[in-house]
Amino acid sequence: MNKTVLIIEDNNDIRENIFEILQLADYIVYEAQNGKAGVELAIKHKPDIILCDIMMPELDGYGVLYILNKNPETANIPFIFLTARAERLDLRKGMEMGADDYLTKPFDDMELLNAIEIRLKKKVAQQDFYSKSLDRLSSLISNKDGLAELKKIIQERRTRQFKKGQVIYYEGDKGAVLNLLISGKAKSVKLATDGRELMTGIYAPDDYMGINSMLLNEAHSDTATAMEDSLVCLIPREQLEELMNRYPDVAREFIKLLAKDVKDKEEHLLQMAYNSVRKKMADAMIRLQKQQNEGDEGFKITREDLAAMTGMATETVSRTLSDFKDEGLIEKKGSVIKVINFESLLKMKN
Structure with missing residues (x-):
């Protein structure tokens, strides 16, 4: 079945050129000339991927991404910003909001097609990961209904791609989500009073990051950064709390994870000291x-x-x-x- 792409771009020439290229590549293409119309088409058609300009009338690209992220039916759609070179400094805002990638205008045909193909392949890879990861996570829950709920939460949540060196969360940020590292590697560090970095954790795939801050509903006590290109699943605290309230087995296991995290950090600090x-x-x-x-x-x-x-x-x-x-x-x-x-x-x- 052909994949569907939604283009949201106010420049008619650019939009029509992208439309023609994607049609020739056998994509089913929808187009919108402003952000408001783009949101309506995204909700109606639920495309496989969205290409969106940043500066537009009616509703800019940030507003489009914000609205779609709030809607469970569109929150998991891969989202690529189309940006002029002068706007590249503003891209951090978009990436932190959950955009998956960006293309800097002008871009050629192969850049466009490769960016789309890579994002679609990663979405398929994510689904493959979920099925394998859930086998490992099943040990958390003895109740099959609880496992089904956890599966639903993970599969419906948006994932974010972090480039090497990109910050995943900052010290002082509210622990509003549980970060599940899907692929790549990450570290958490804290600045000492003399300005040195002290590493408080190093994370591999299937590791939870920021679990203590999330469960305690407190600000992060360190800063997490991707050590290589990494994919992270973001699970909102509210959803996880609801799951733990309904299924005590889940709560007990996450409390064990919290205790292990605290114990590991204590042992690490003692080893560094003595x-x-x-x-x-x-x-x-x-x-x-x-x-x-x-x-x-x-x-x-x-x-x-x-x-x-x-x-x-x-x-x-x-x-x-x-x-x-x-x-x-x-x-x-x-x-x-x-x-x-x-x-x-x-x-x-x-």
Whole structure:
């Protein structure tokens, strides 16, 4: 079945050109010349993807995205901004609101088609992930109705793509959503009084981020950033609270997750305060190795991130990694590290 695309663009020439290109590529295309009409068409046709200009009469692109995000039937539709070069500084606002991507005008035919194809493929990949992830999440709930509700919540929620280095949430932001990392890798850091970054967490796929702030209804105590291109599912606190109220098994398991998060951070802080340099590095290598999937050829992390994770100076990180390499504990190529003697590192940590 052919995919459907909605174009919301007030410039007639640009809109008609995109329309023709997409029709030639066998897409079913709807078009709107202003934001208000675009919202009405999106609600009526529920397209597979939306292309939307930012500056428009009636309702601008930000307003379109805001309204569609509020509607459960349109909130999960991939959304790409079409923006002039002068507007690129405003793109952070759109990406933080939940836009999936942007194209800077003028763009060529292949840029347009590739952007659409990539977003549609990622949407399919997300659905594949959900079916696999729900098998892992099923251990949270003994009640089948509870599992069905959790599945519904996850599948209906919007996901956000974060580029490497992009902030997922800031320290001081309200913990209004639970962040489930679907793909990629992320870290959370807190600034010390002397200006150094201290890493409070490192996250791999299937990890929950900001769970303590969300469950306690408090502001985030650290800042989370994508360490590589990452996909995050955002689950609103209100929906999760309703689920936990209805199914006590869910509440108990999330309380366990909260307790584990607190315990892990306490242990990490104690290790940074009292452990030797070698023990700190051994602990970091073990943590990072455990997050790898079977068949992975090591993990990628910068000296700066390792320094923040261990509470060490970058020069000390370099020396210790060199020692570990010379001792046959790890292999290192650039920023990629592979643990080759896990047992020795484990003994060193203990």
